Amino acid sequence: EVQLVESGGGLVKPGGSLRLSCAASGFTFNTYSMTWVRQAPGKGLEWVSSISSGSKNIYYGDSVKGRFTISRDNAKNSLYLQMNSLRAEDTAVYYCARVWSGYHYADYWGQGTLVTVSS
């Protein structure tokens, strides 16, 4: 069974940093691209970042470019999102999702982890 479990969310002050993790199981992690999508409270989905299976290709949304860094450790079946210079508008539930390599849809999603940026 495919499972994606996010962790690392919490309360952080504006300007602070946080590192999210996503533990994957039930599939061959190193053959899939992965992506982060967030959802602000009461709002819609927003694509954040994507990474290819071997980390060669990395993409970021304009709202996080230069502040967030996506990475993965295929040996640990884990995906990460390092978030720096956090702003109030980064407050959201962050979902990790699996993407078939070379394709553009997310077929499995984690349950999400809440990040709250507030003083």
Added chain:
Amino acid sequence: QSALTQPVSVSGSPGQSITISCTGTNSDIGSYSLVSWYQQHPGRAPKLVIYEDNKRPSGVSSRFSGSKSGNTASLTISGLQAEDEADYYCCSYAGSSAYWVFGGGTKVTVL
């Protein structure tokens, strides 16, 4: 990159069919056959219901179908059921620069 445009809400009675539109541009929907649709119940993670414009993942009801014309994609739910009440989001590949863009979401209400 602007979000794709969806109606805020759509409603229908049980057994009816409803259609949700998703309007983009020549840079996203109009250039690629890579529109996906996601269903999200309150407090739950999104679930893929349509990918590559009109393909249905294994396990998704055949009552869900997707189509596209020009810069507008559509999701149709036929034989509406109470369990279909949820938020629905479209998403399109938008090239290597903008990558993925989502619609603002549509709340489906079963009357």
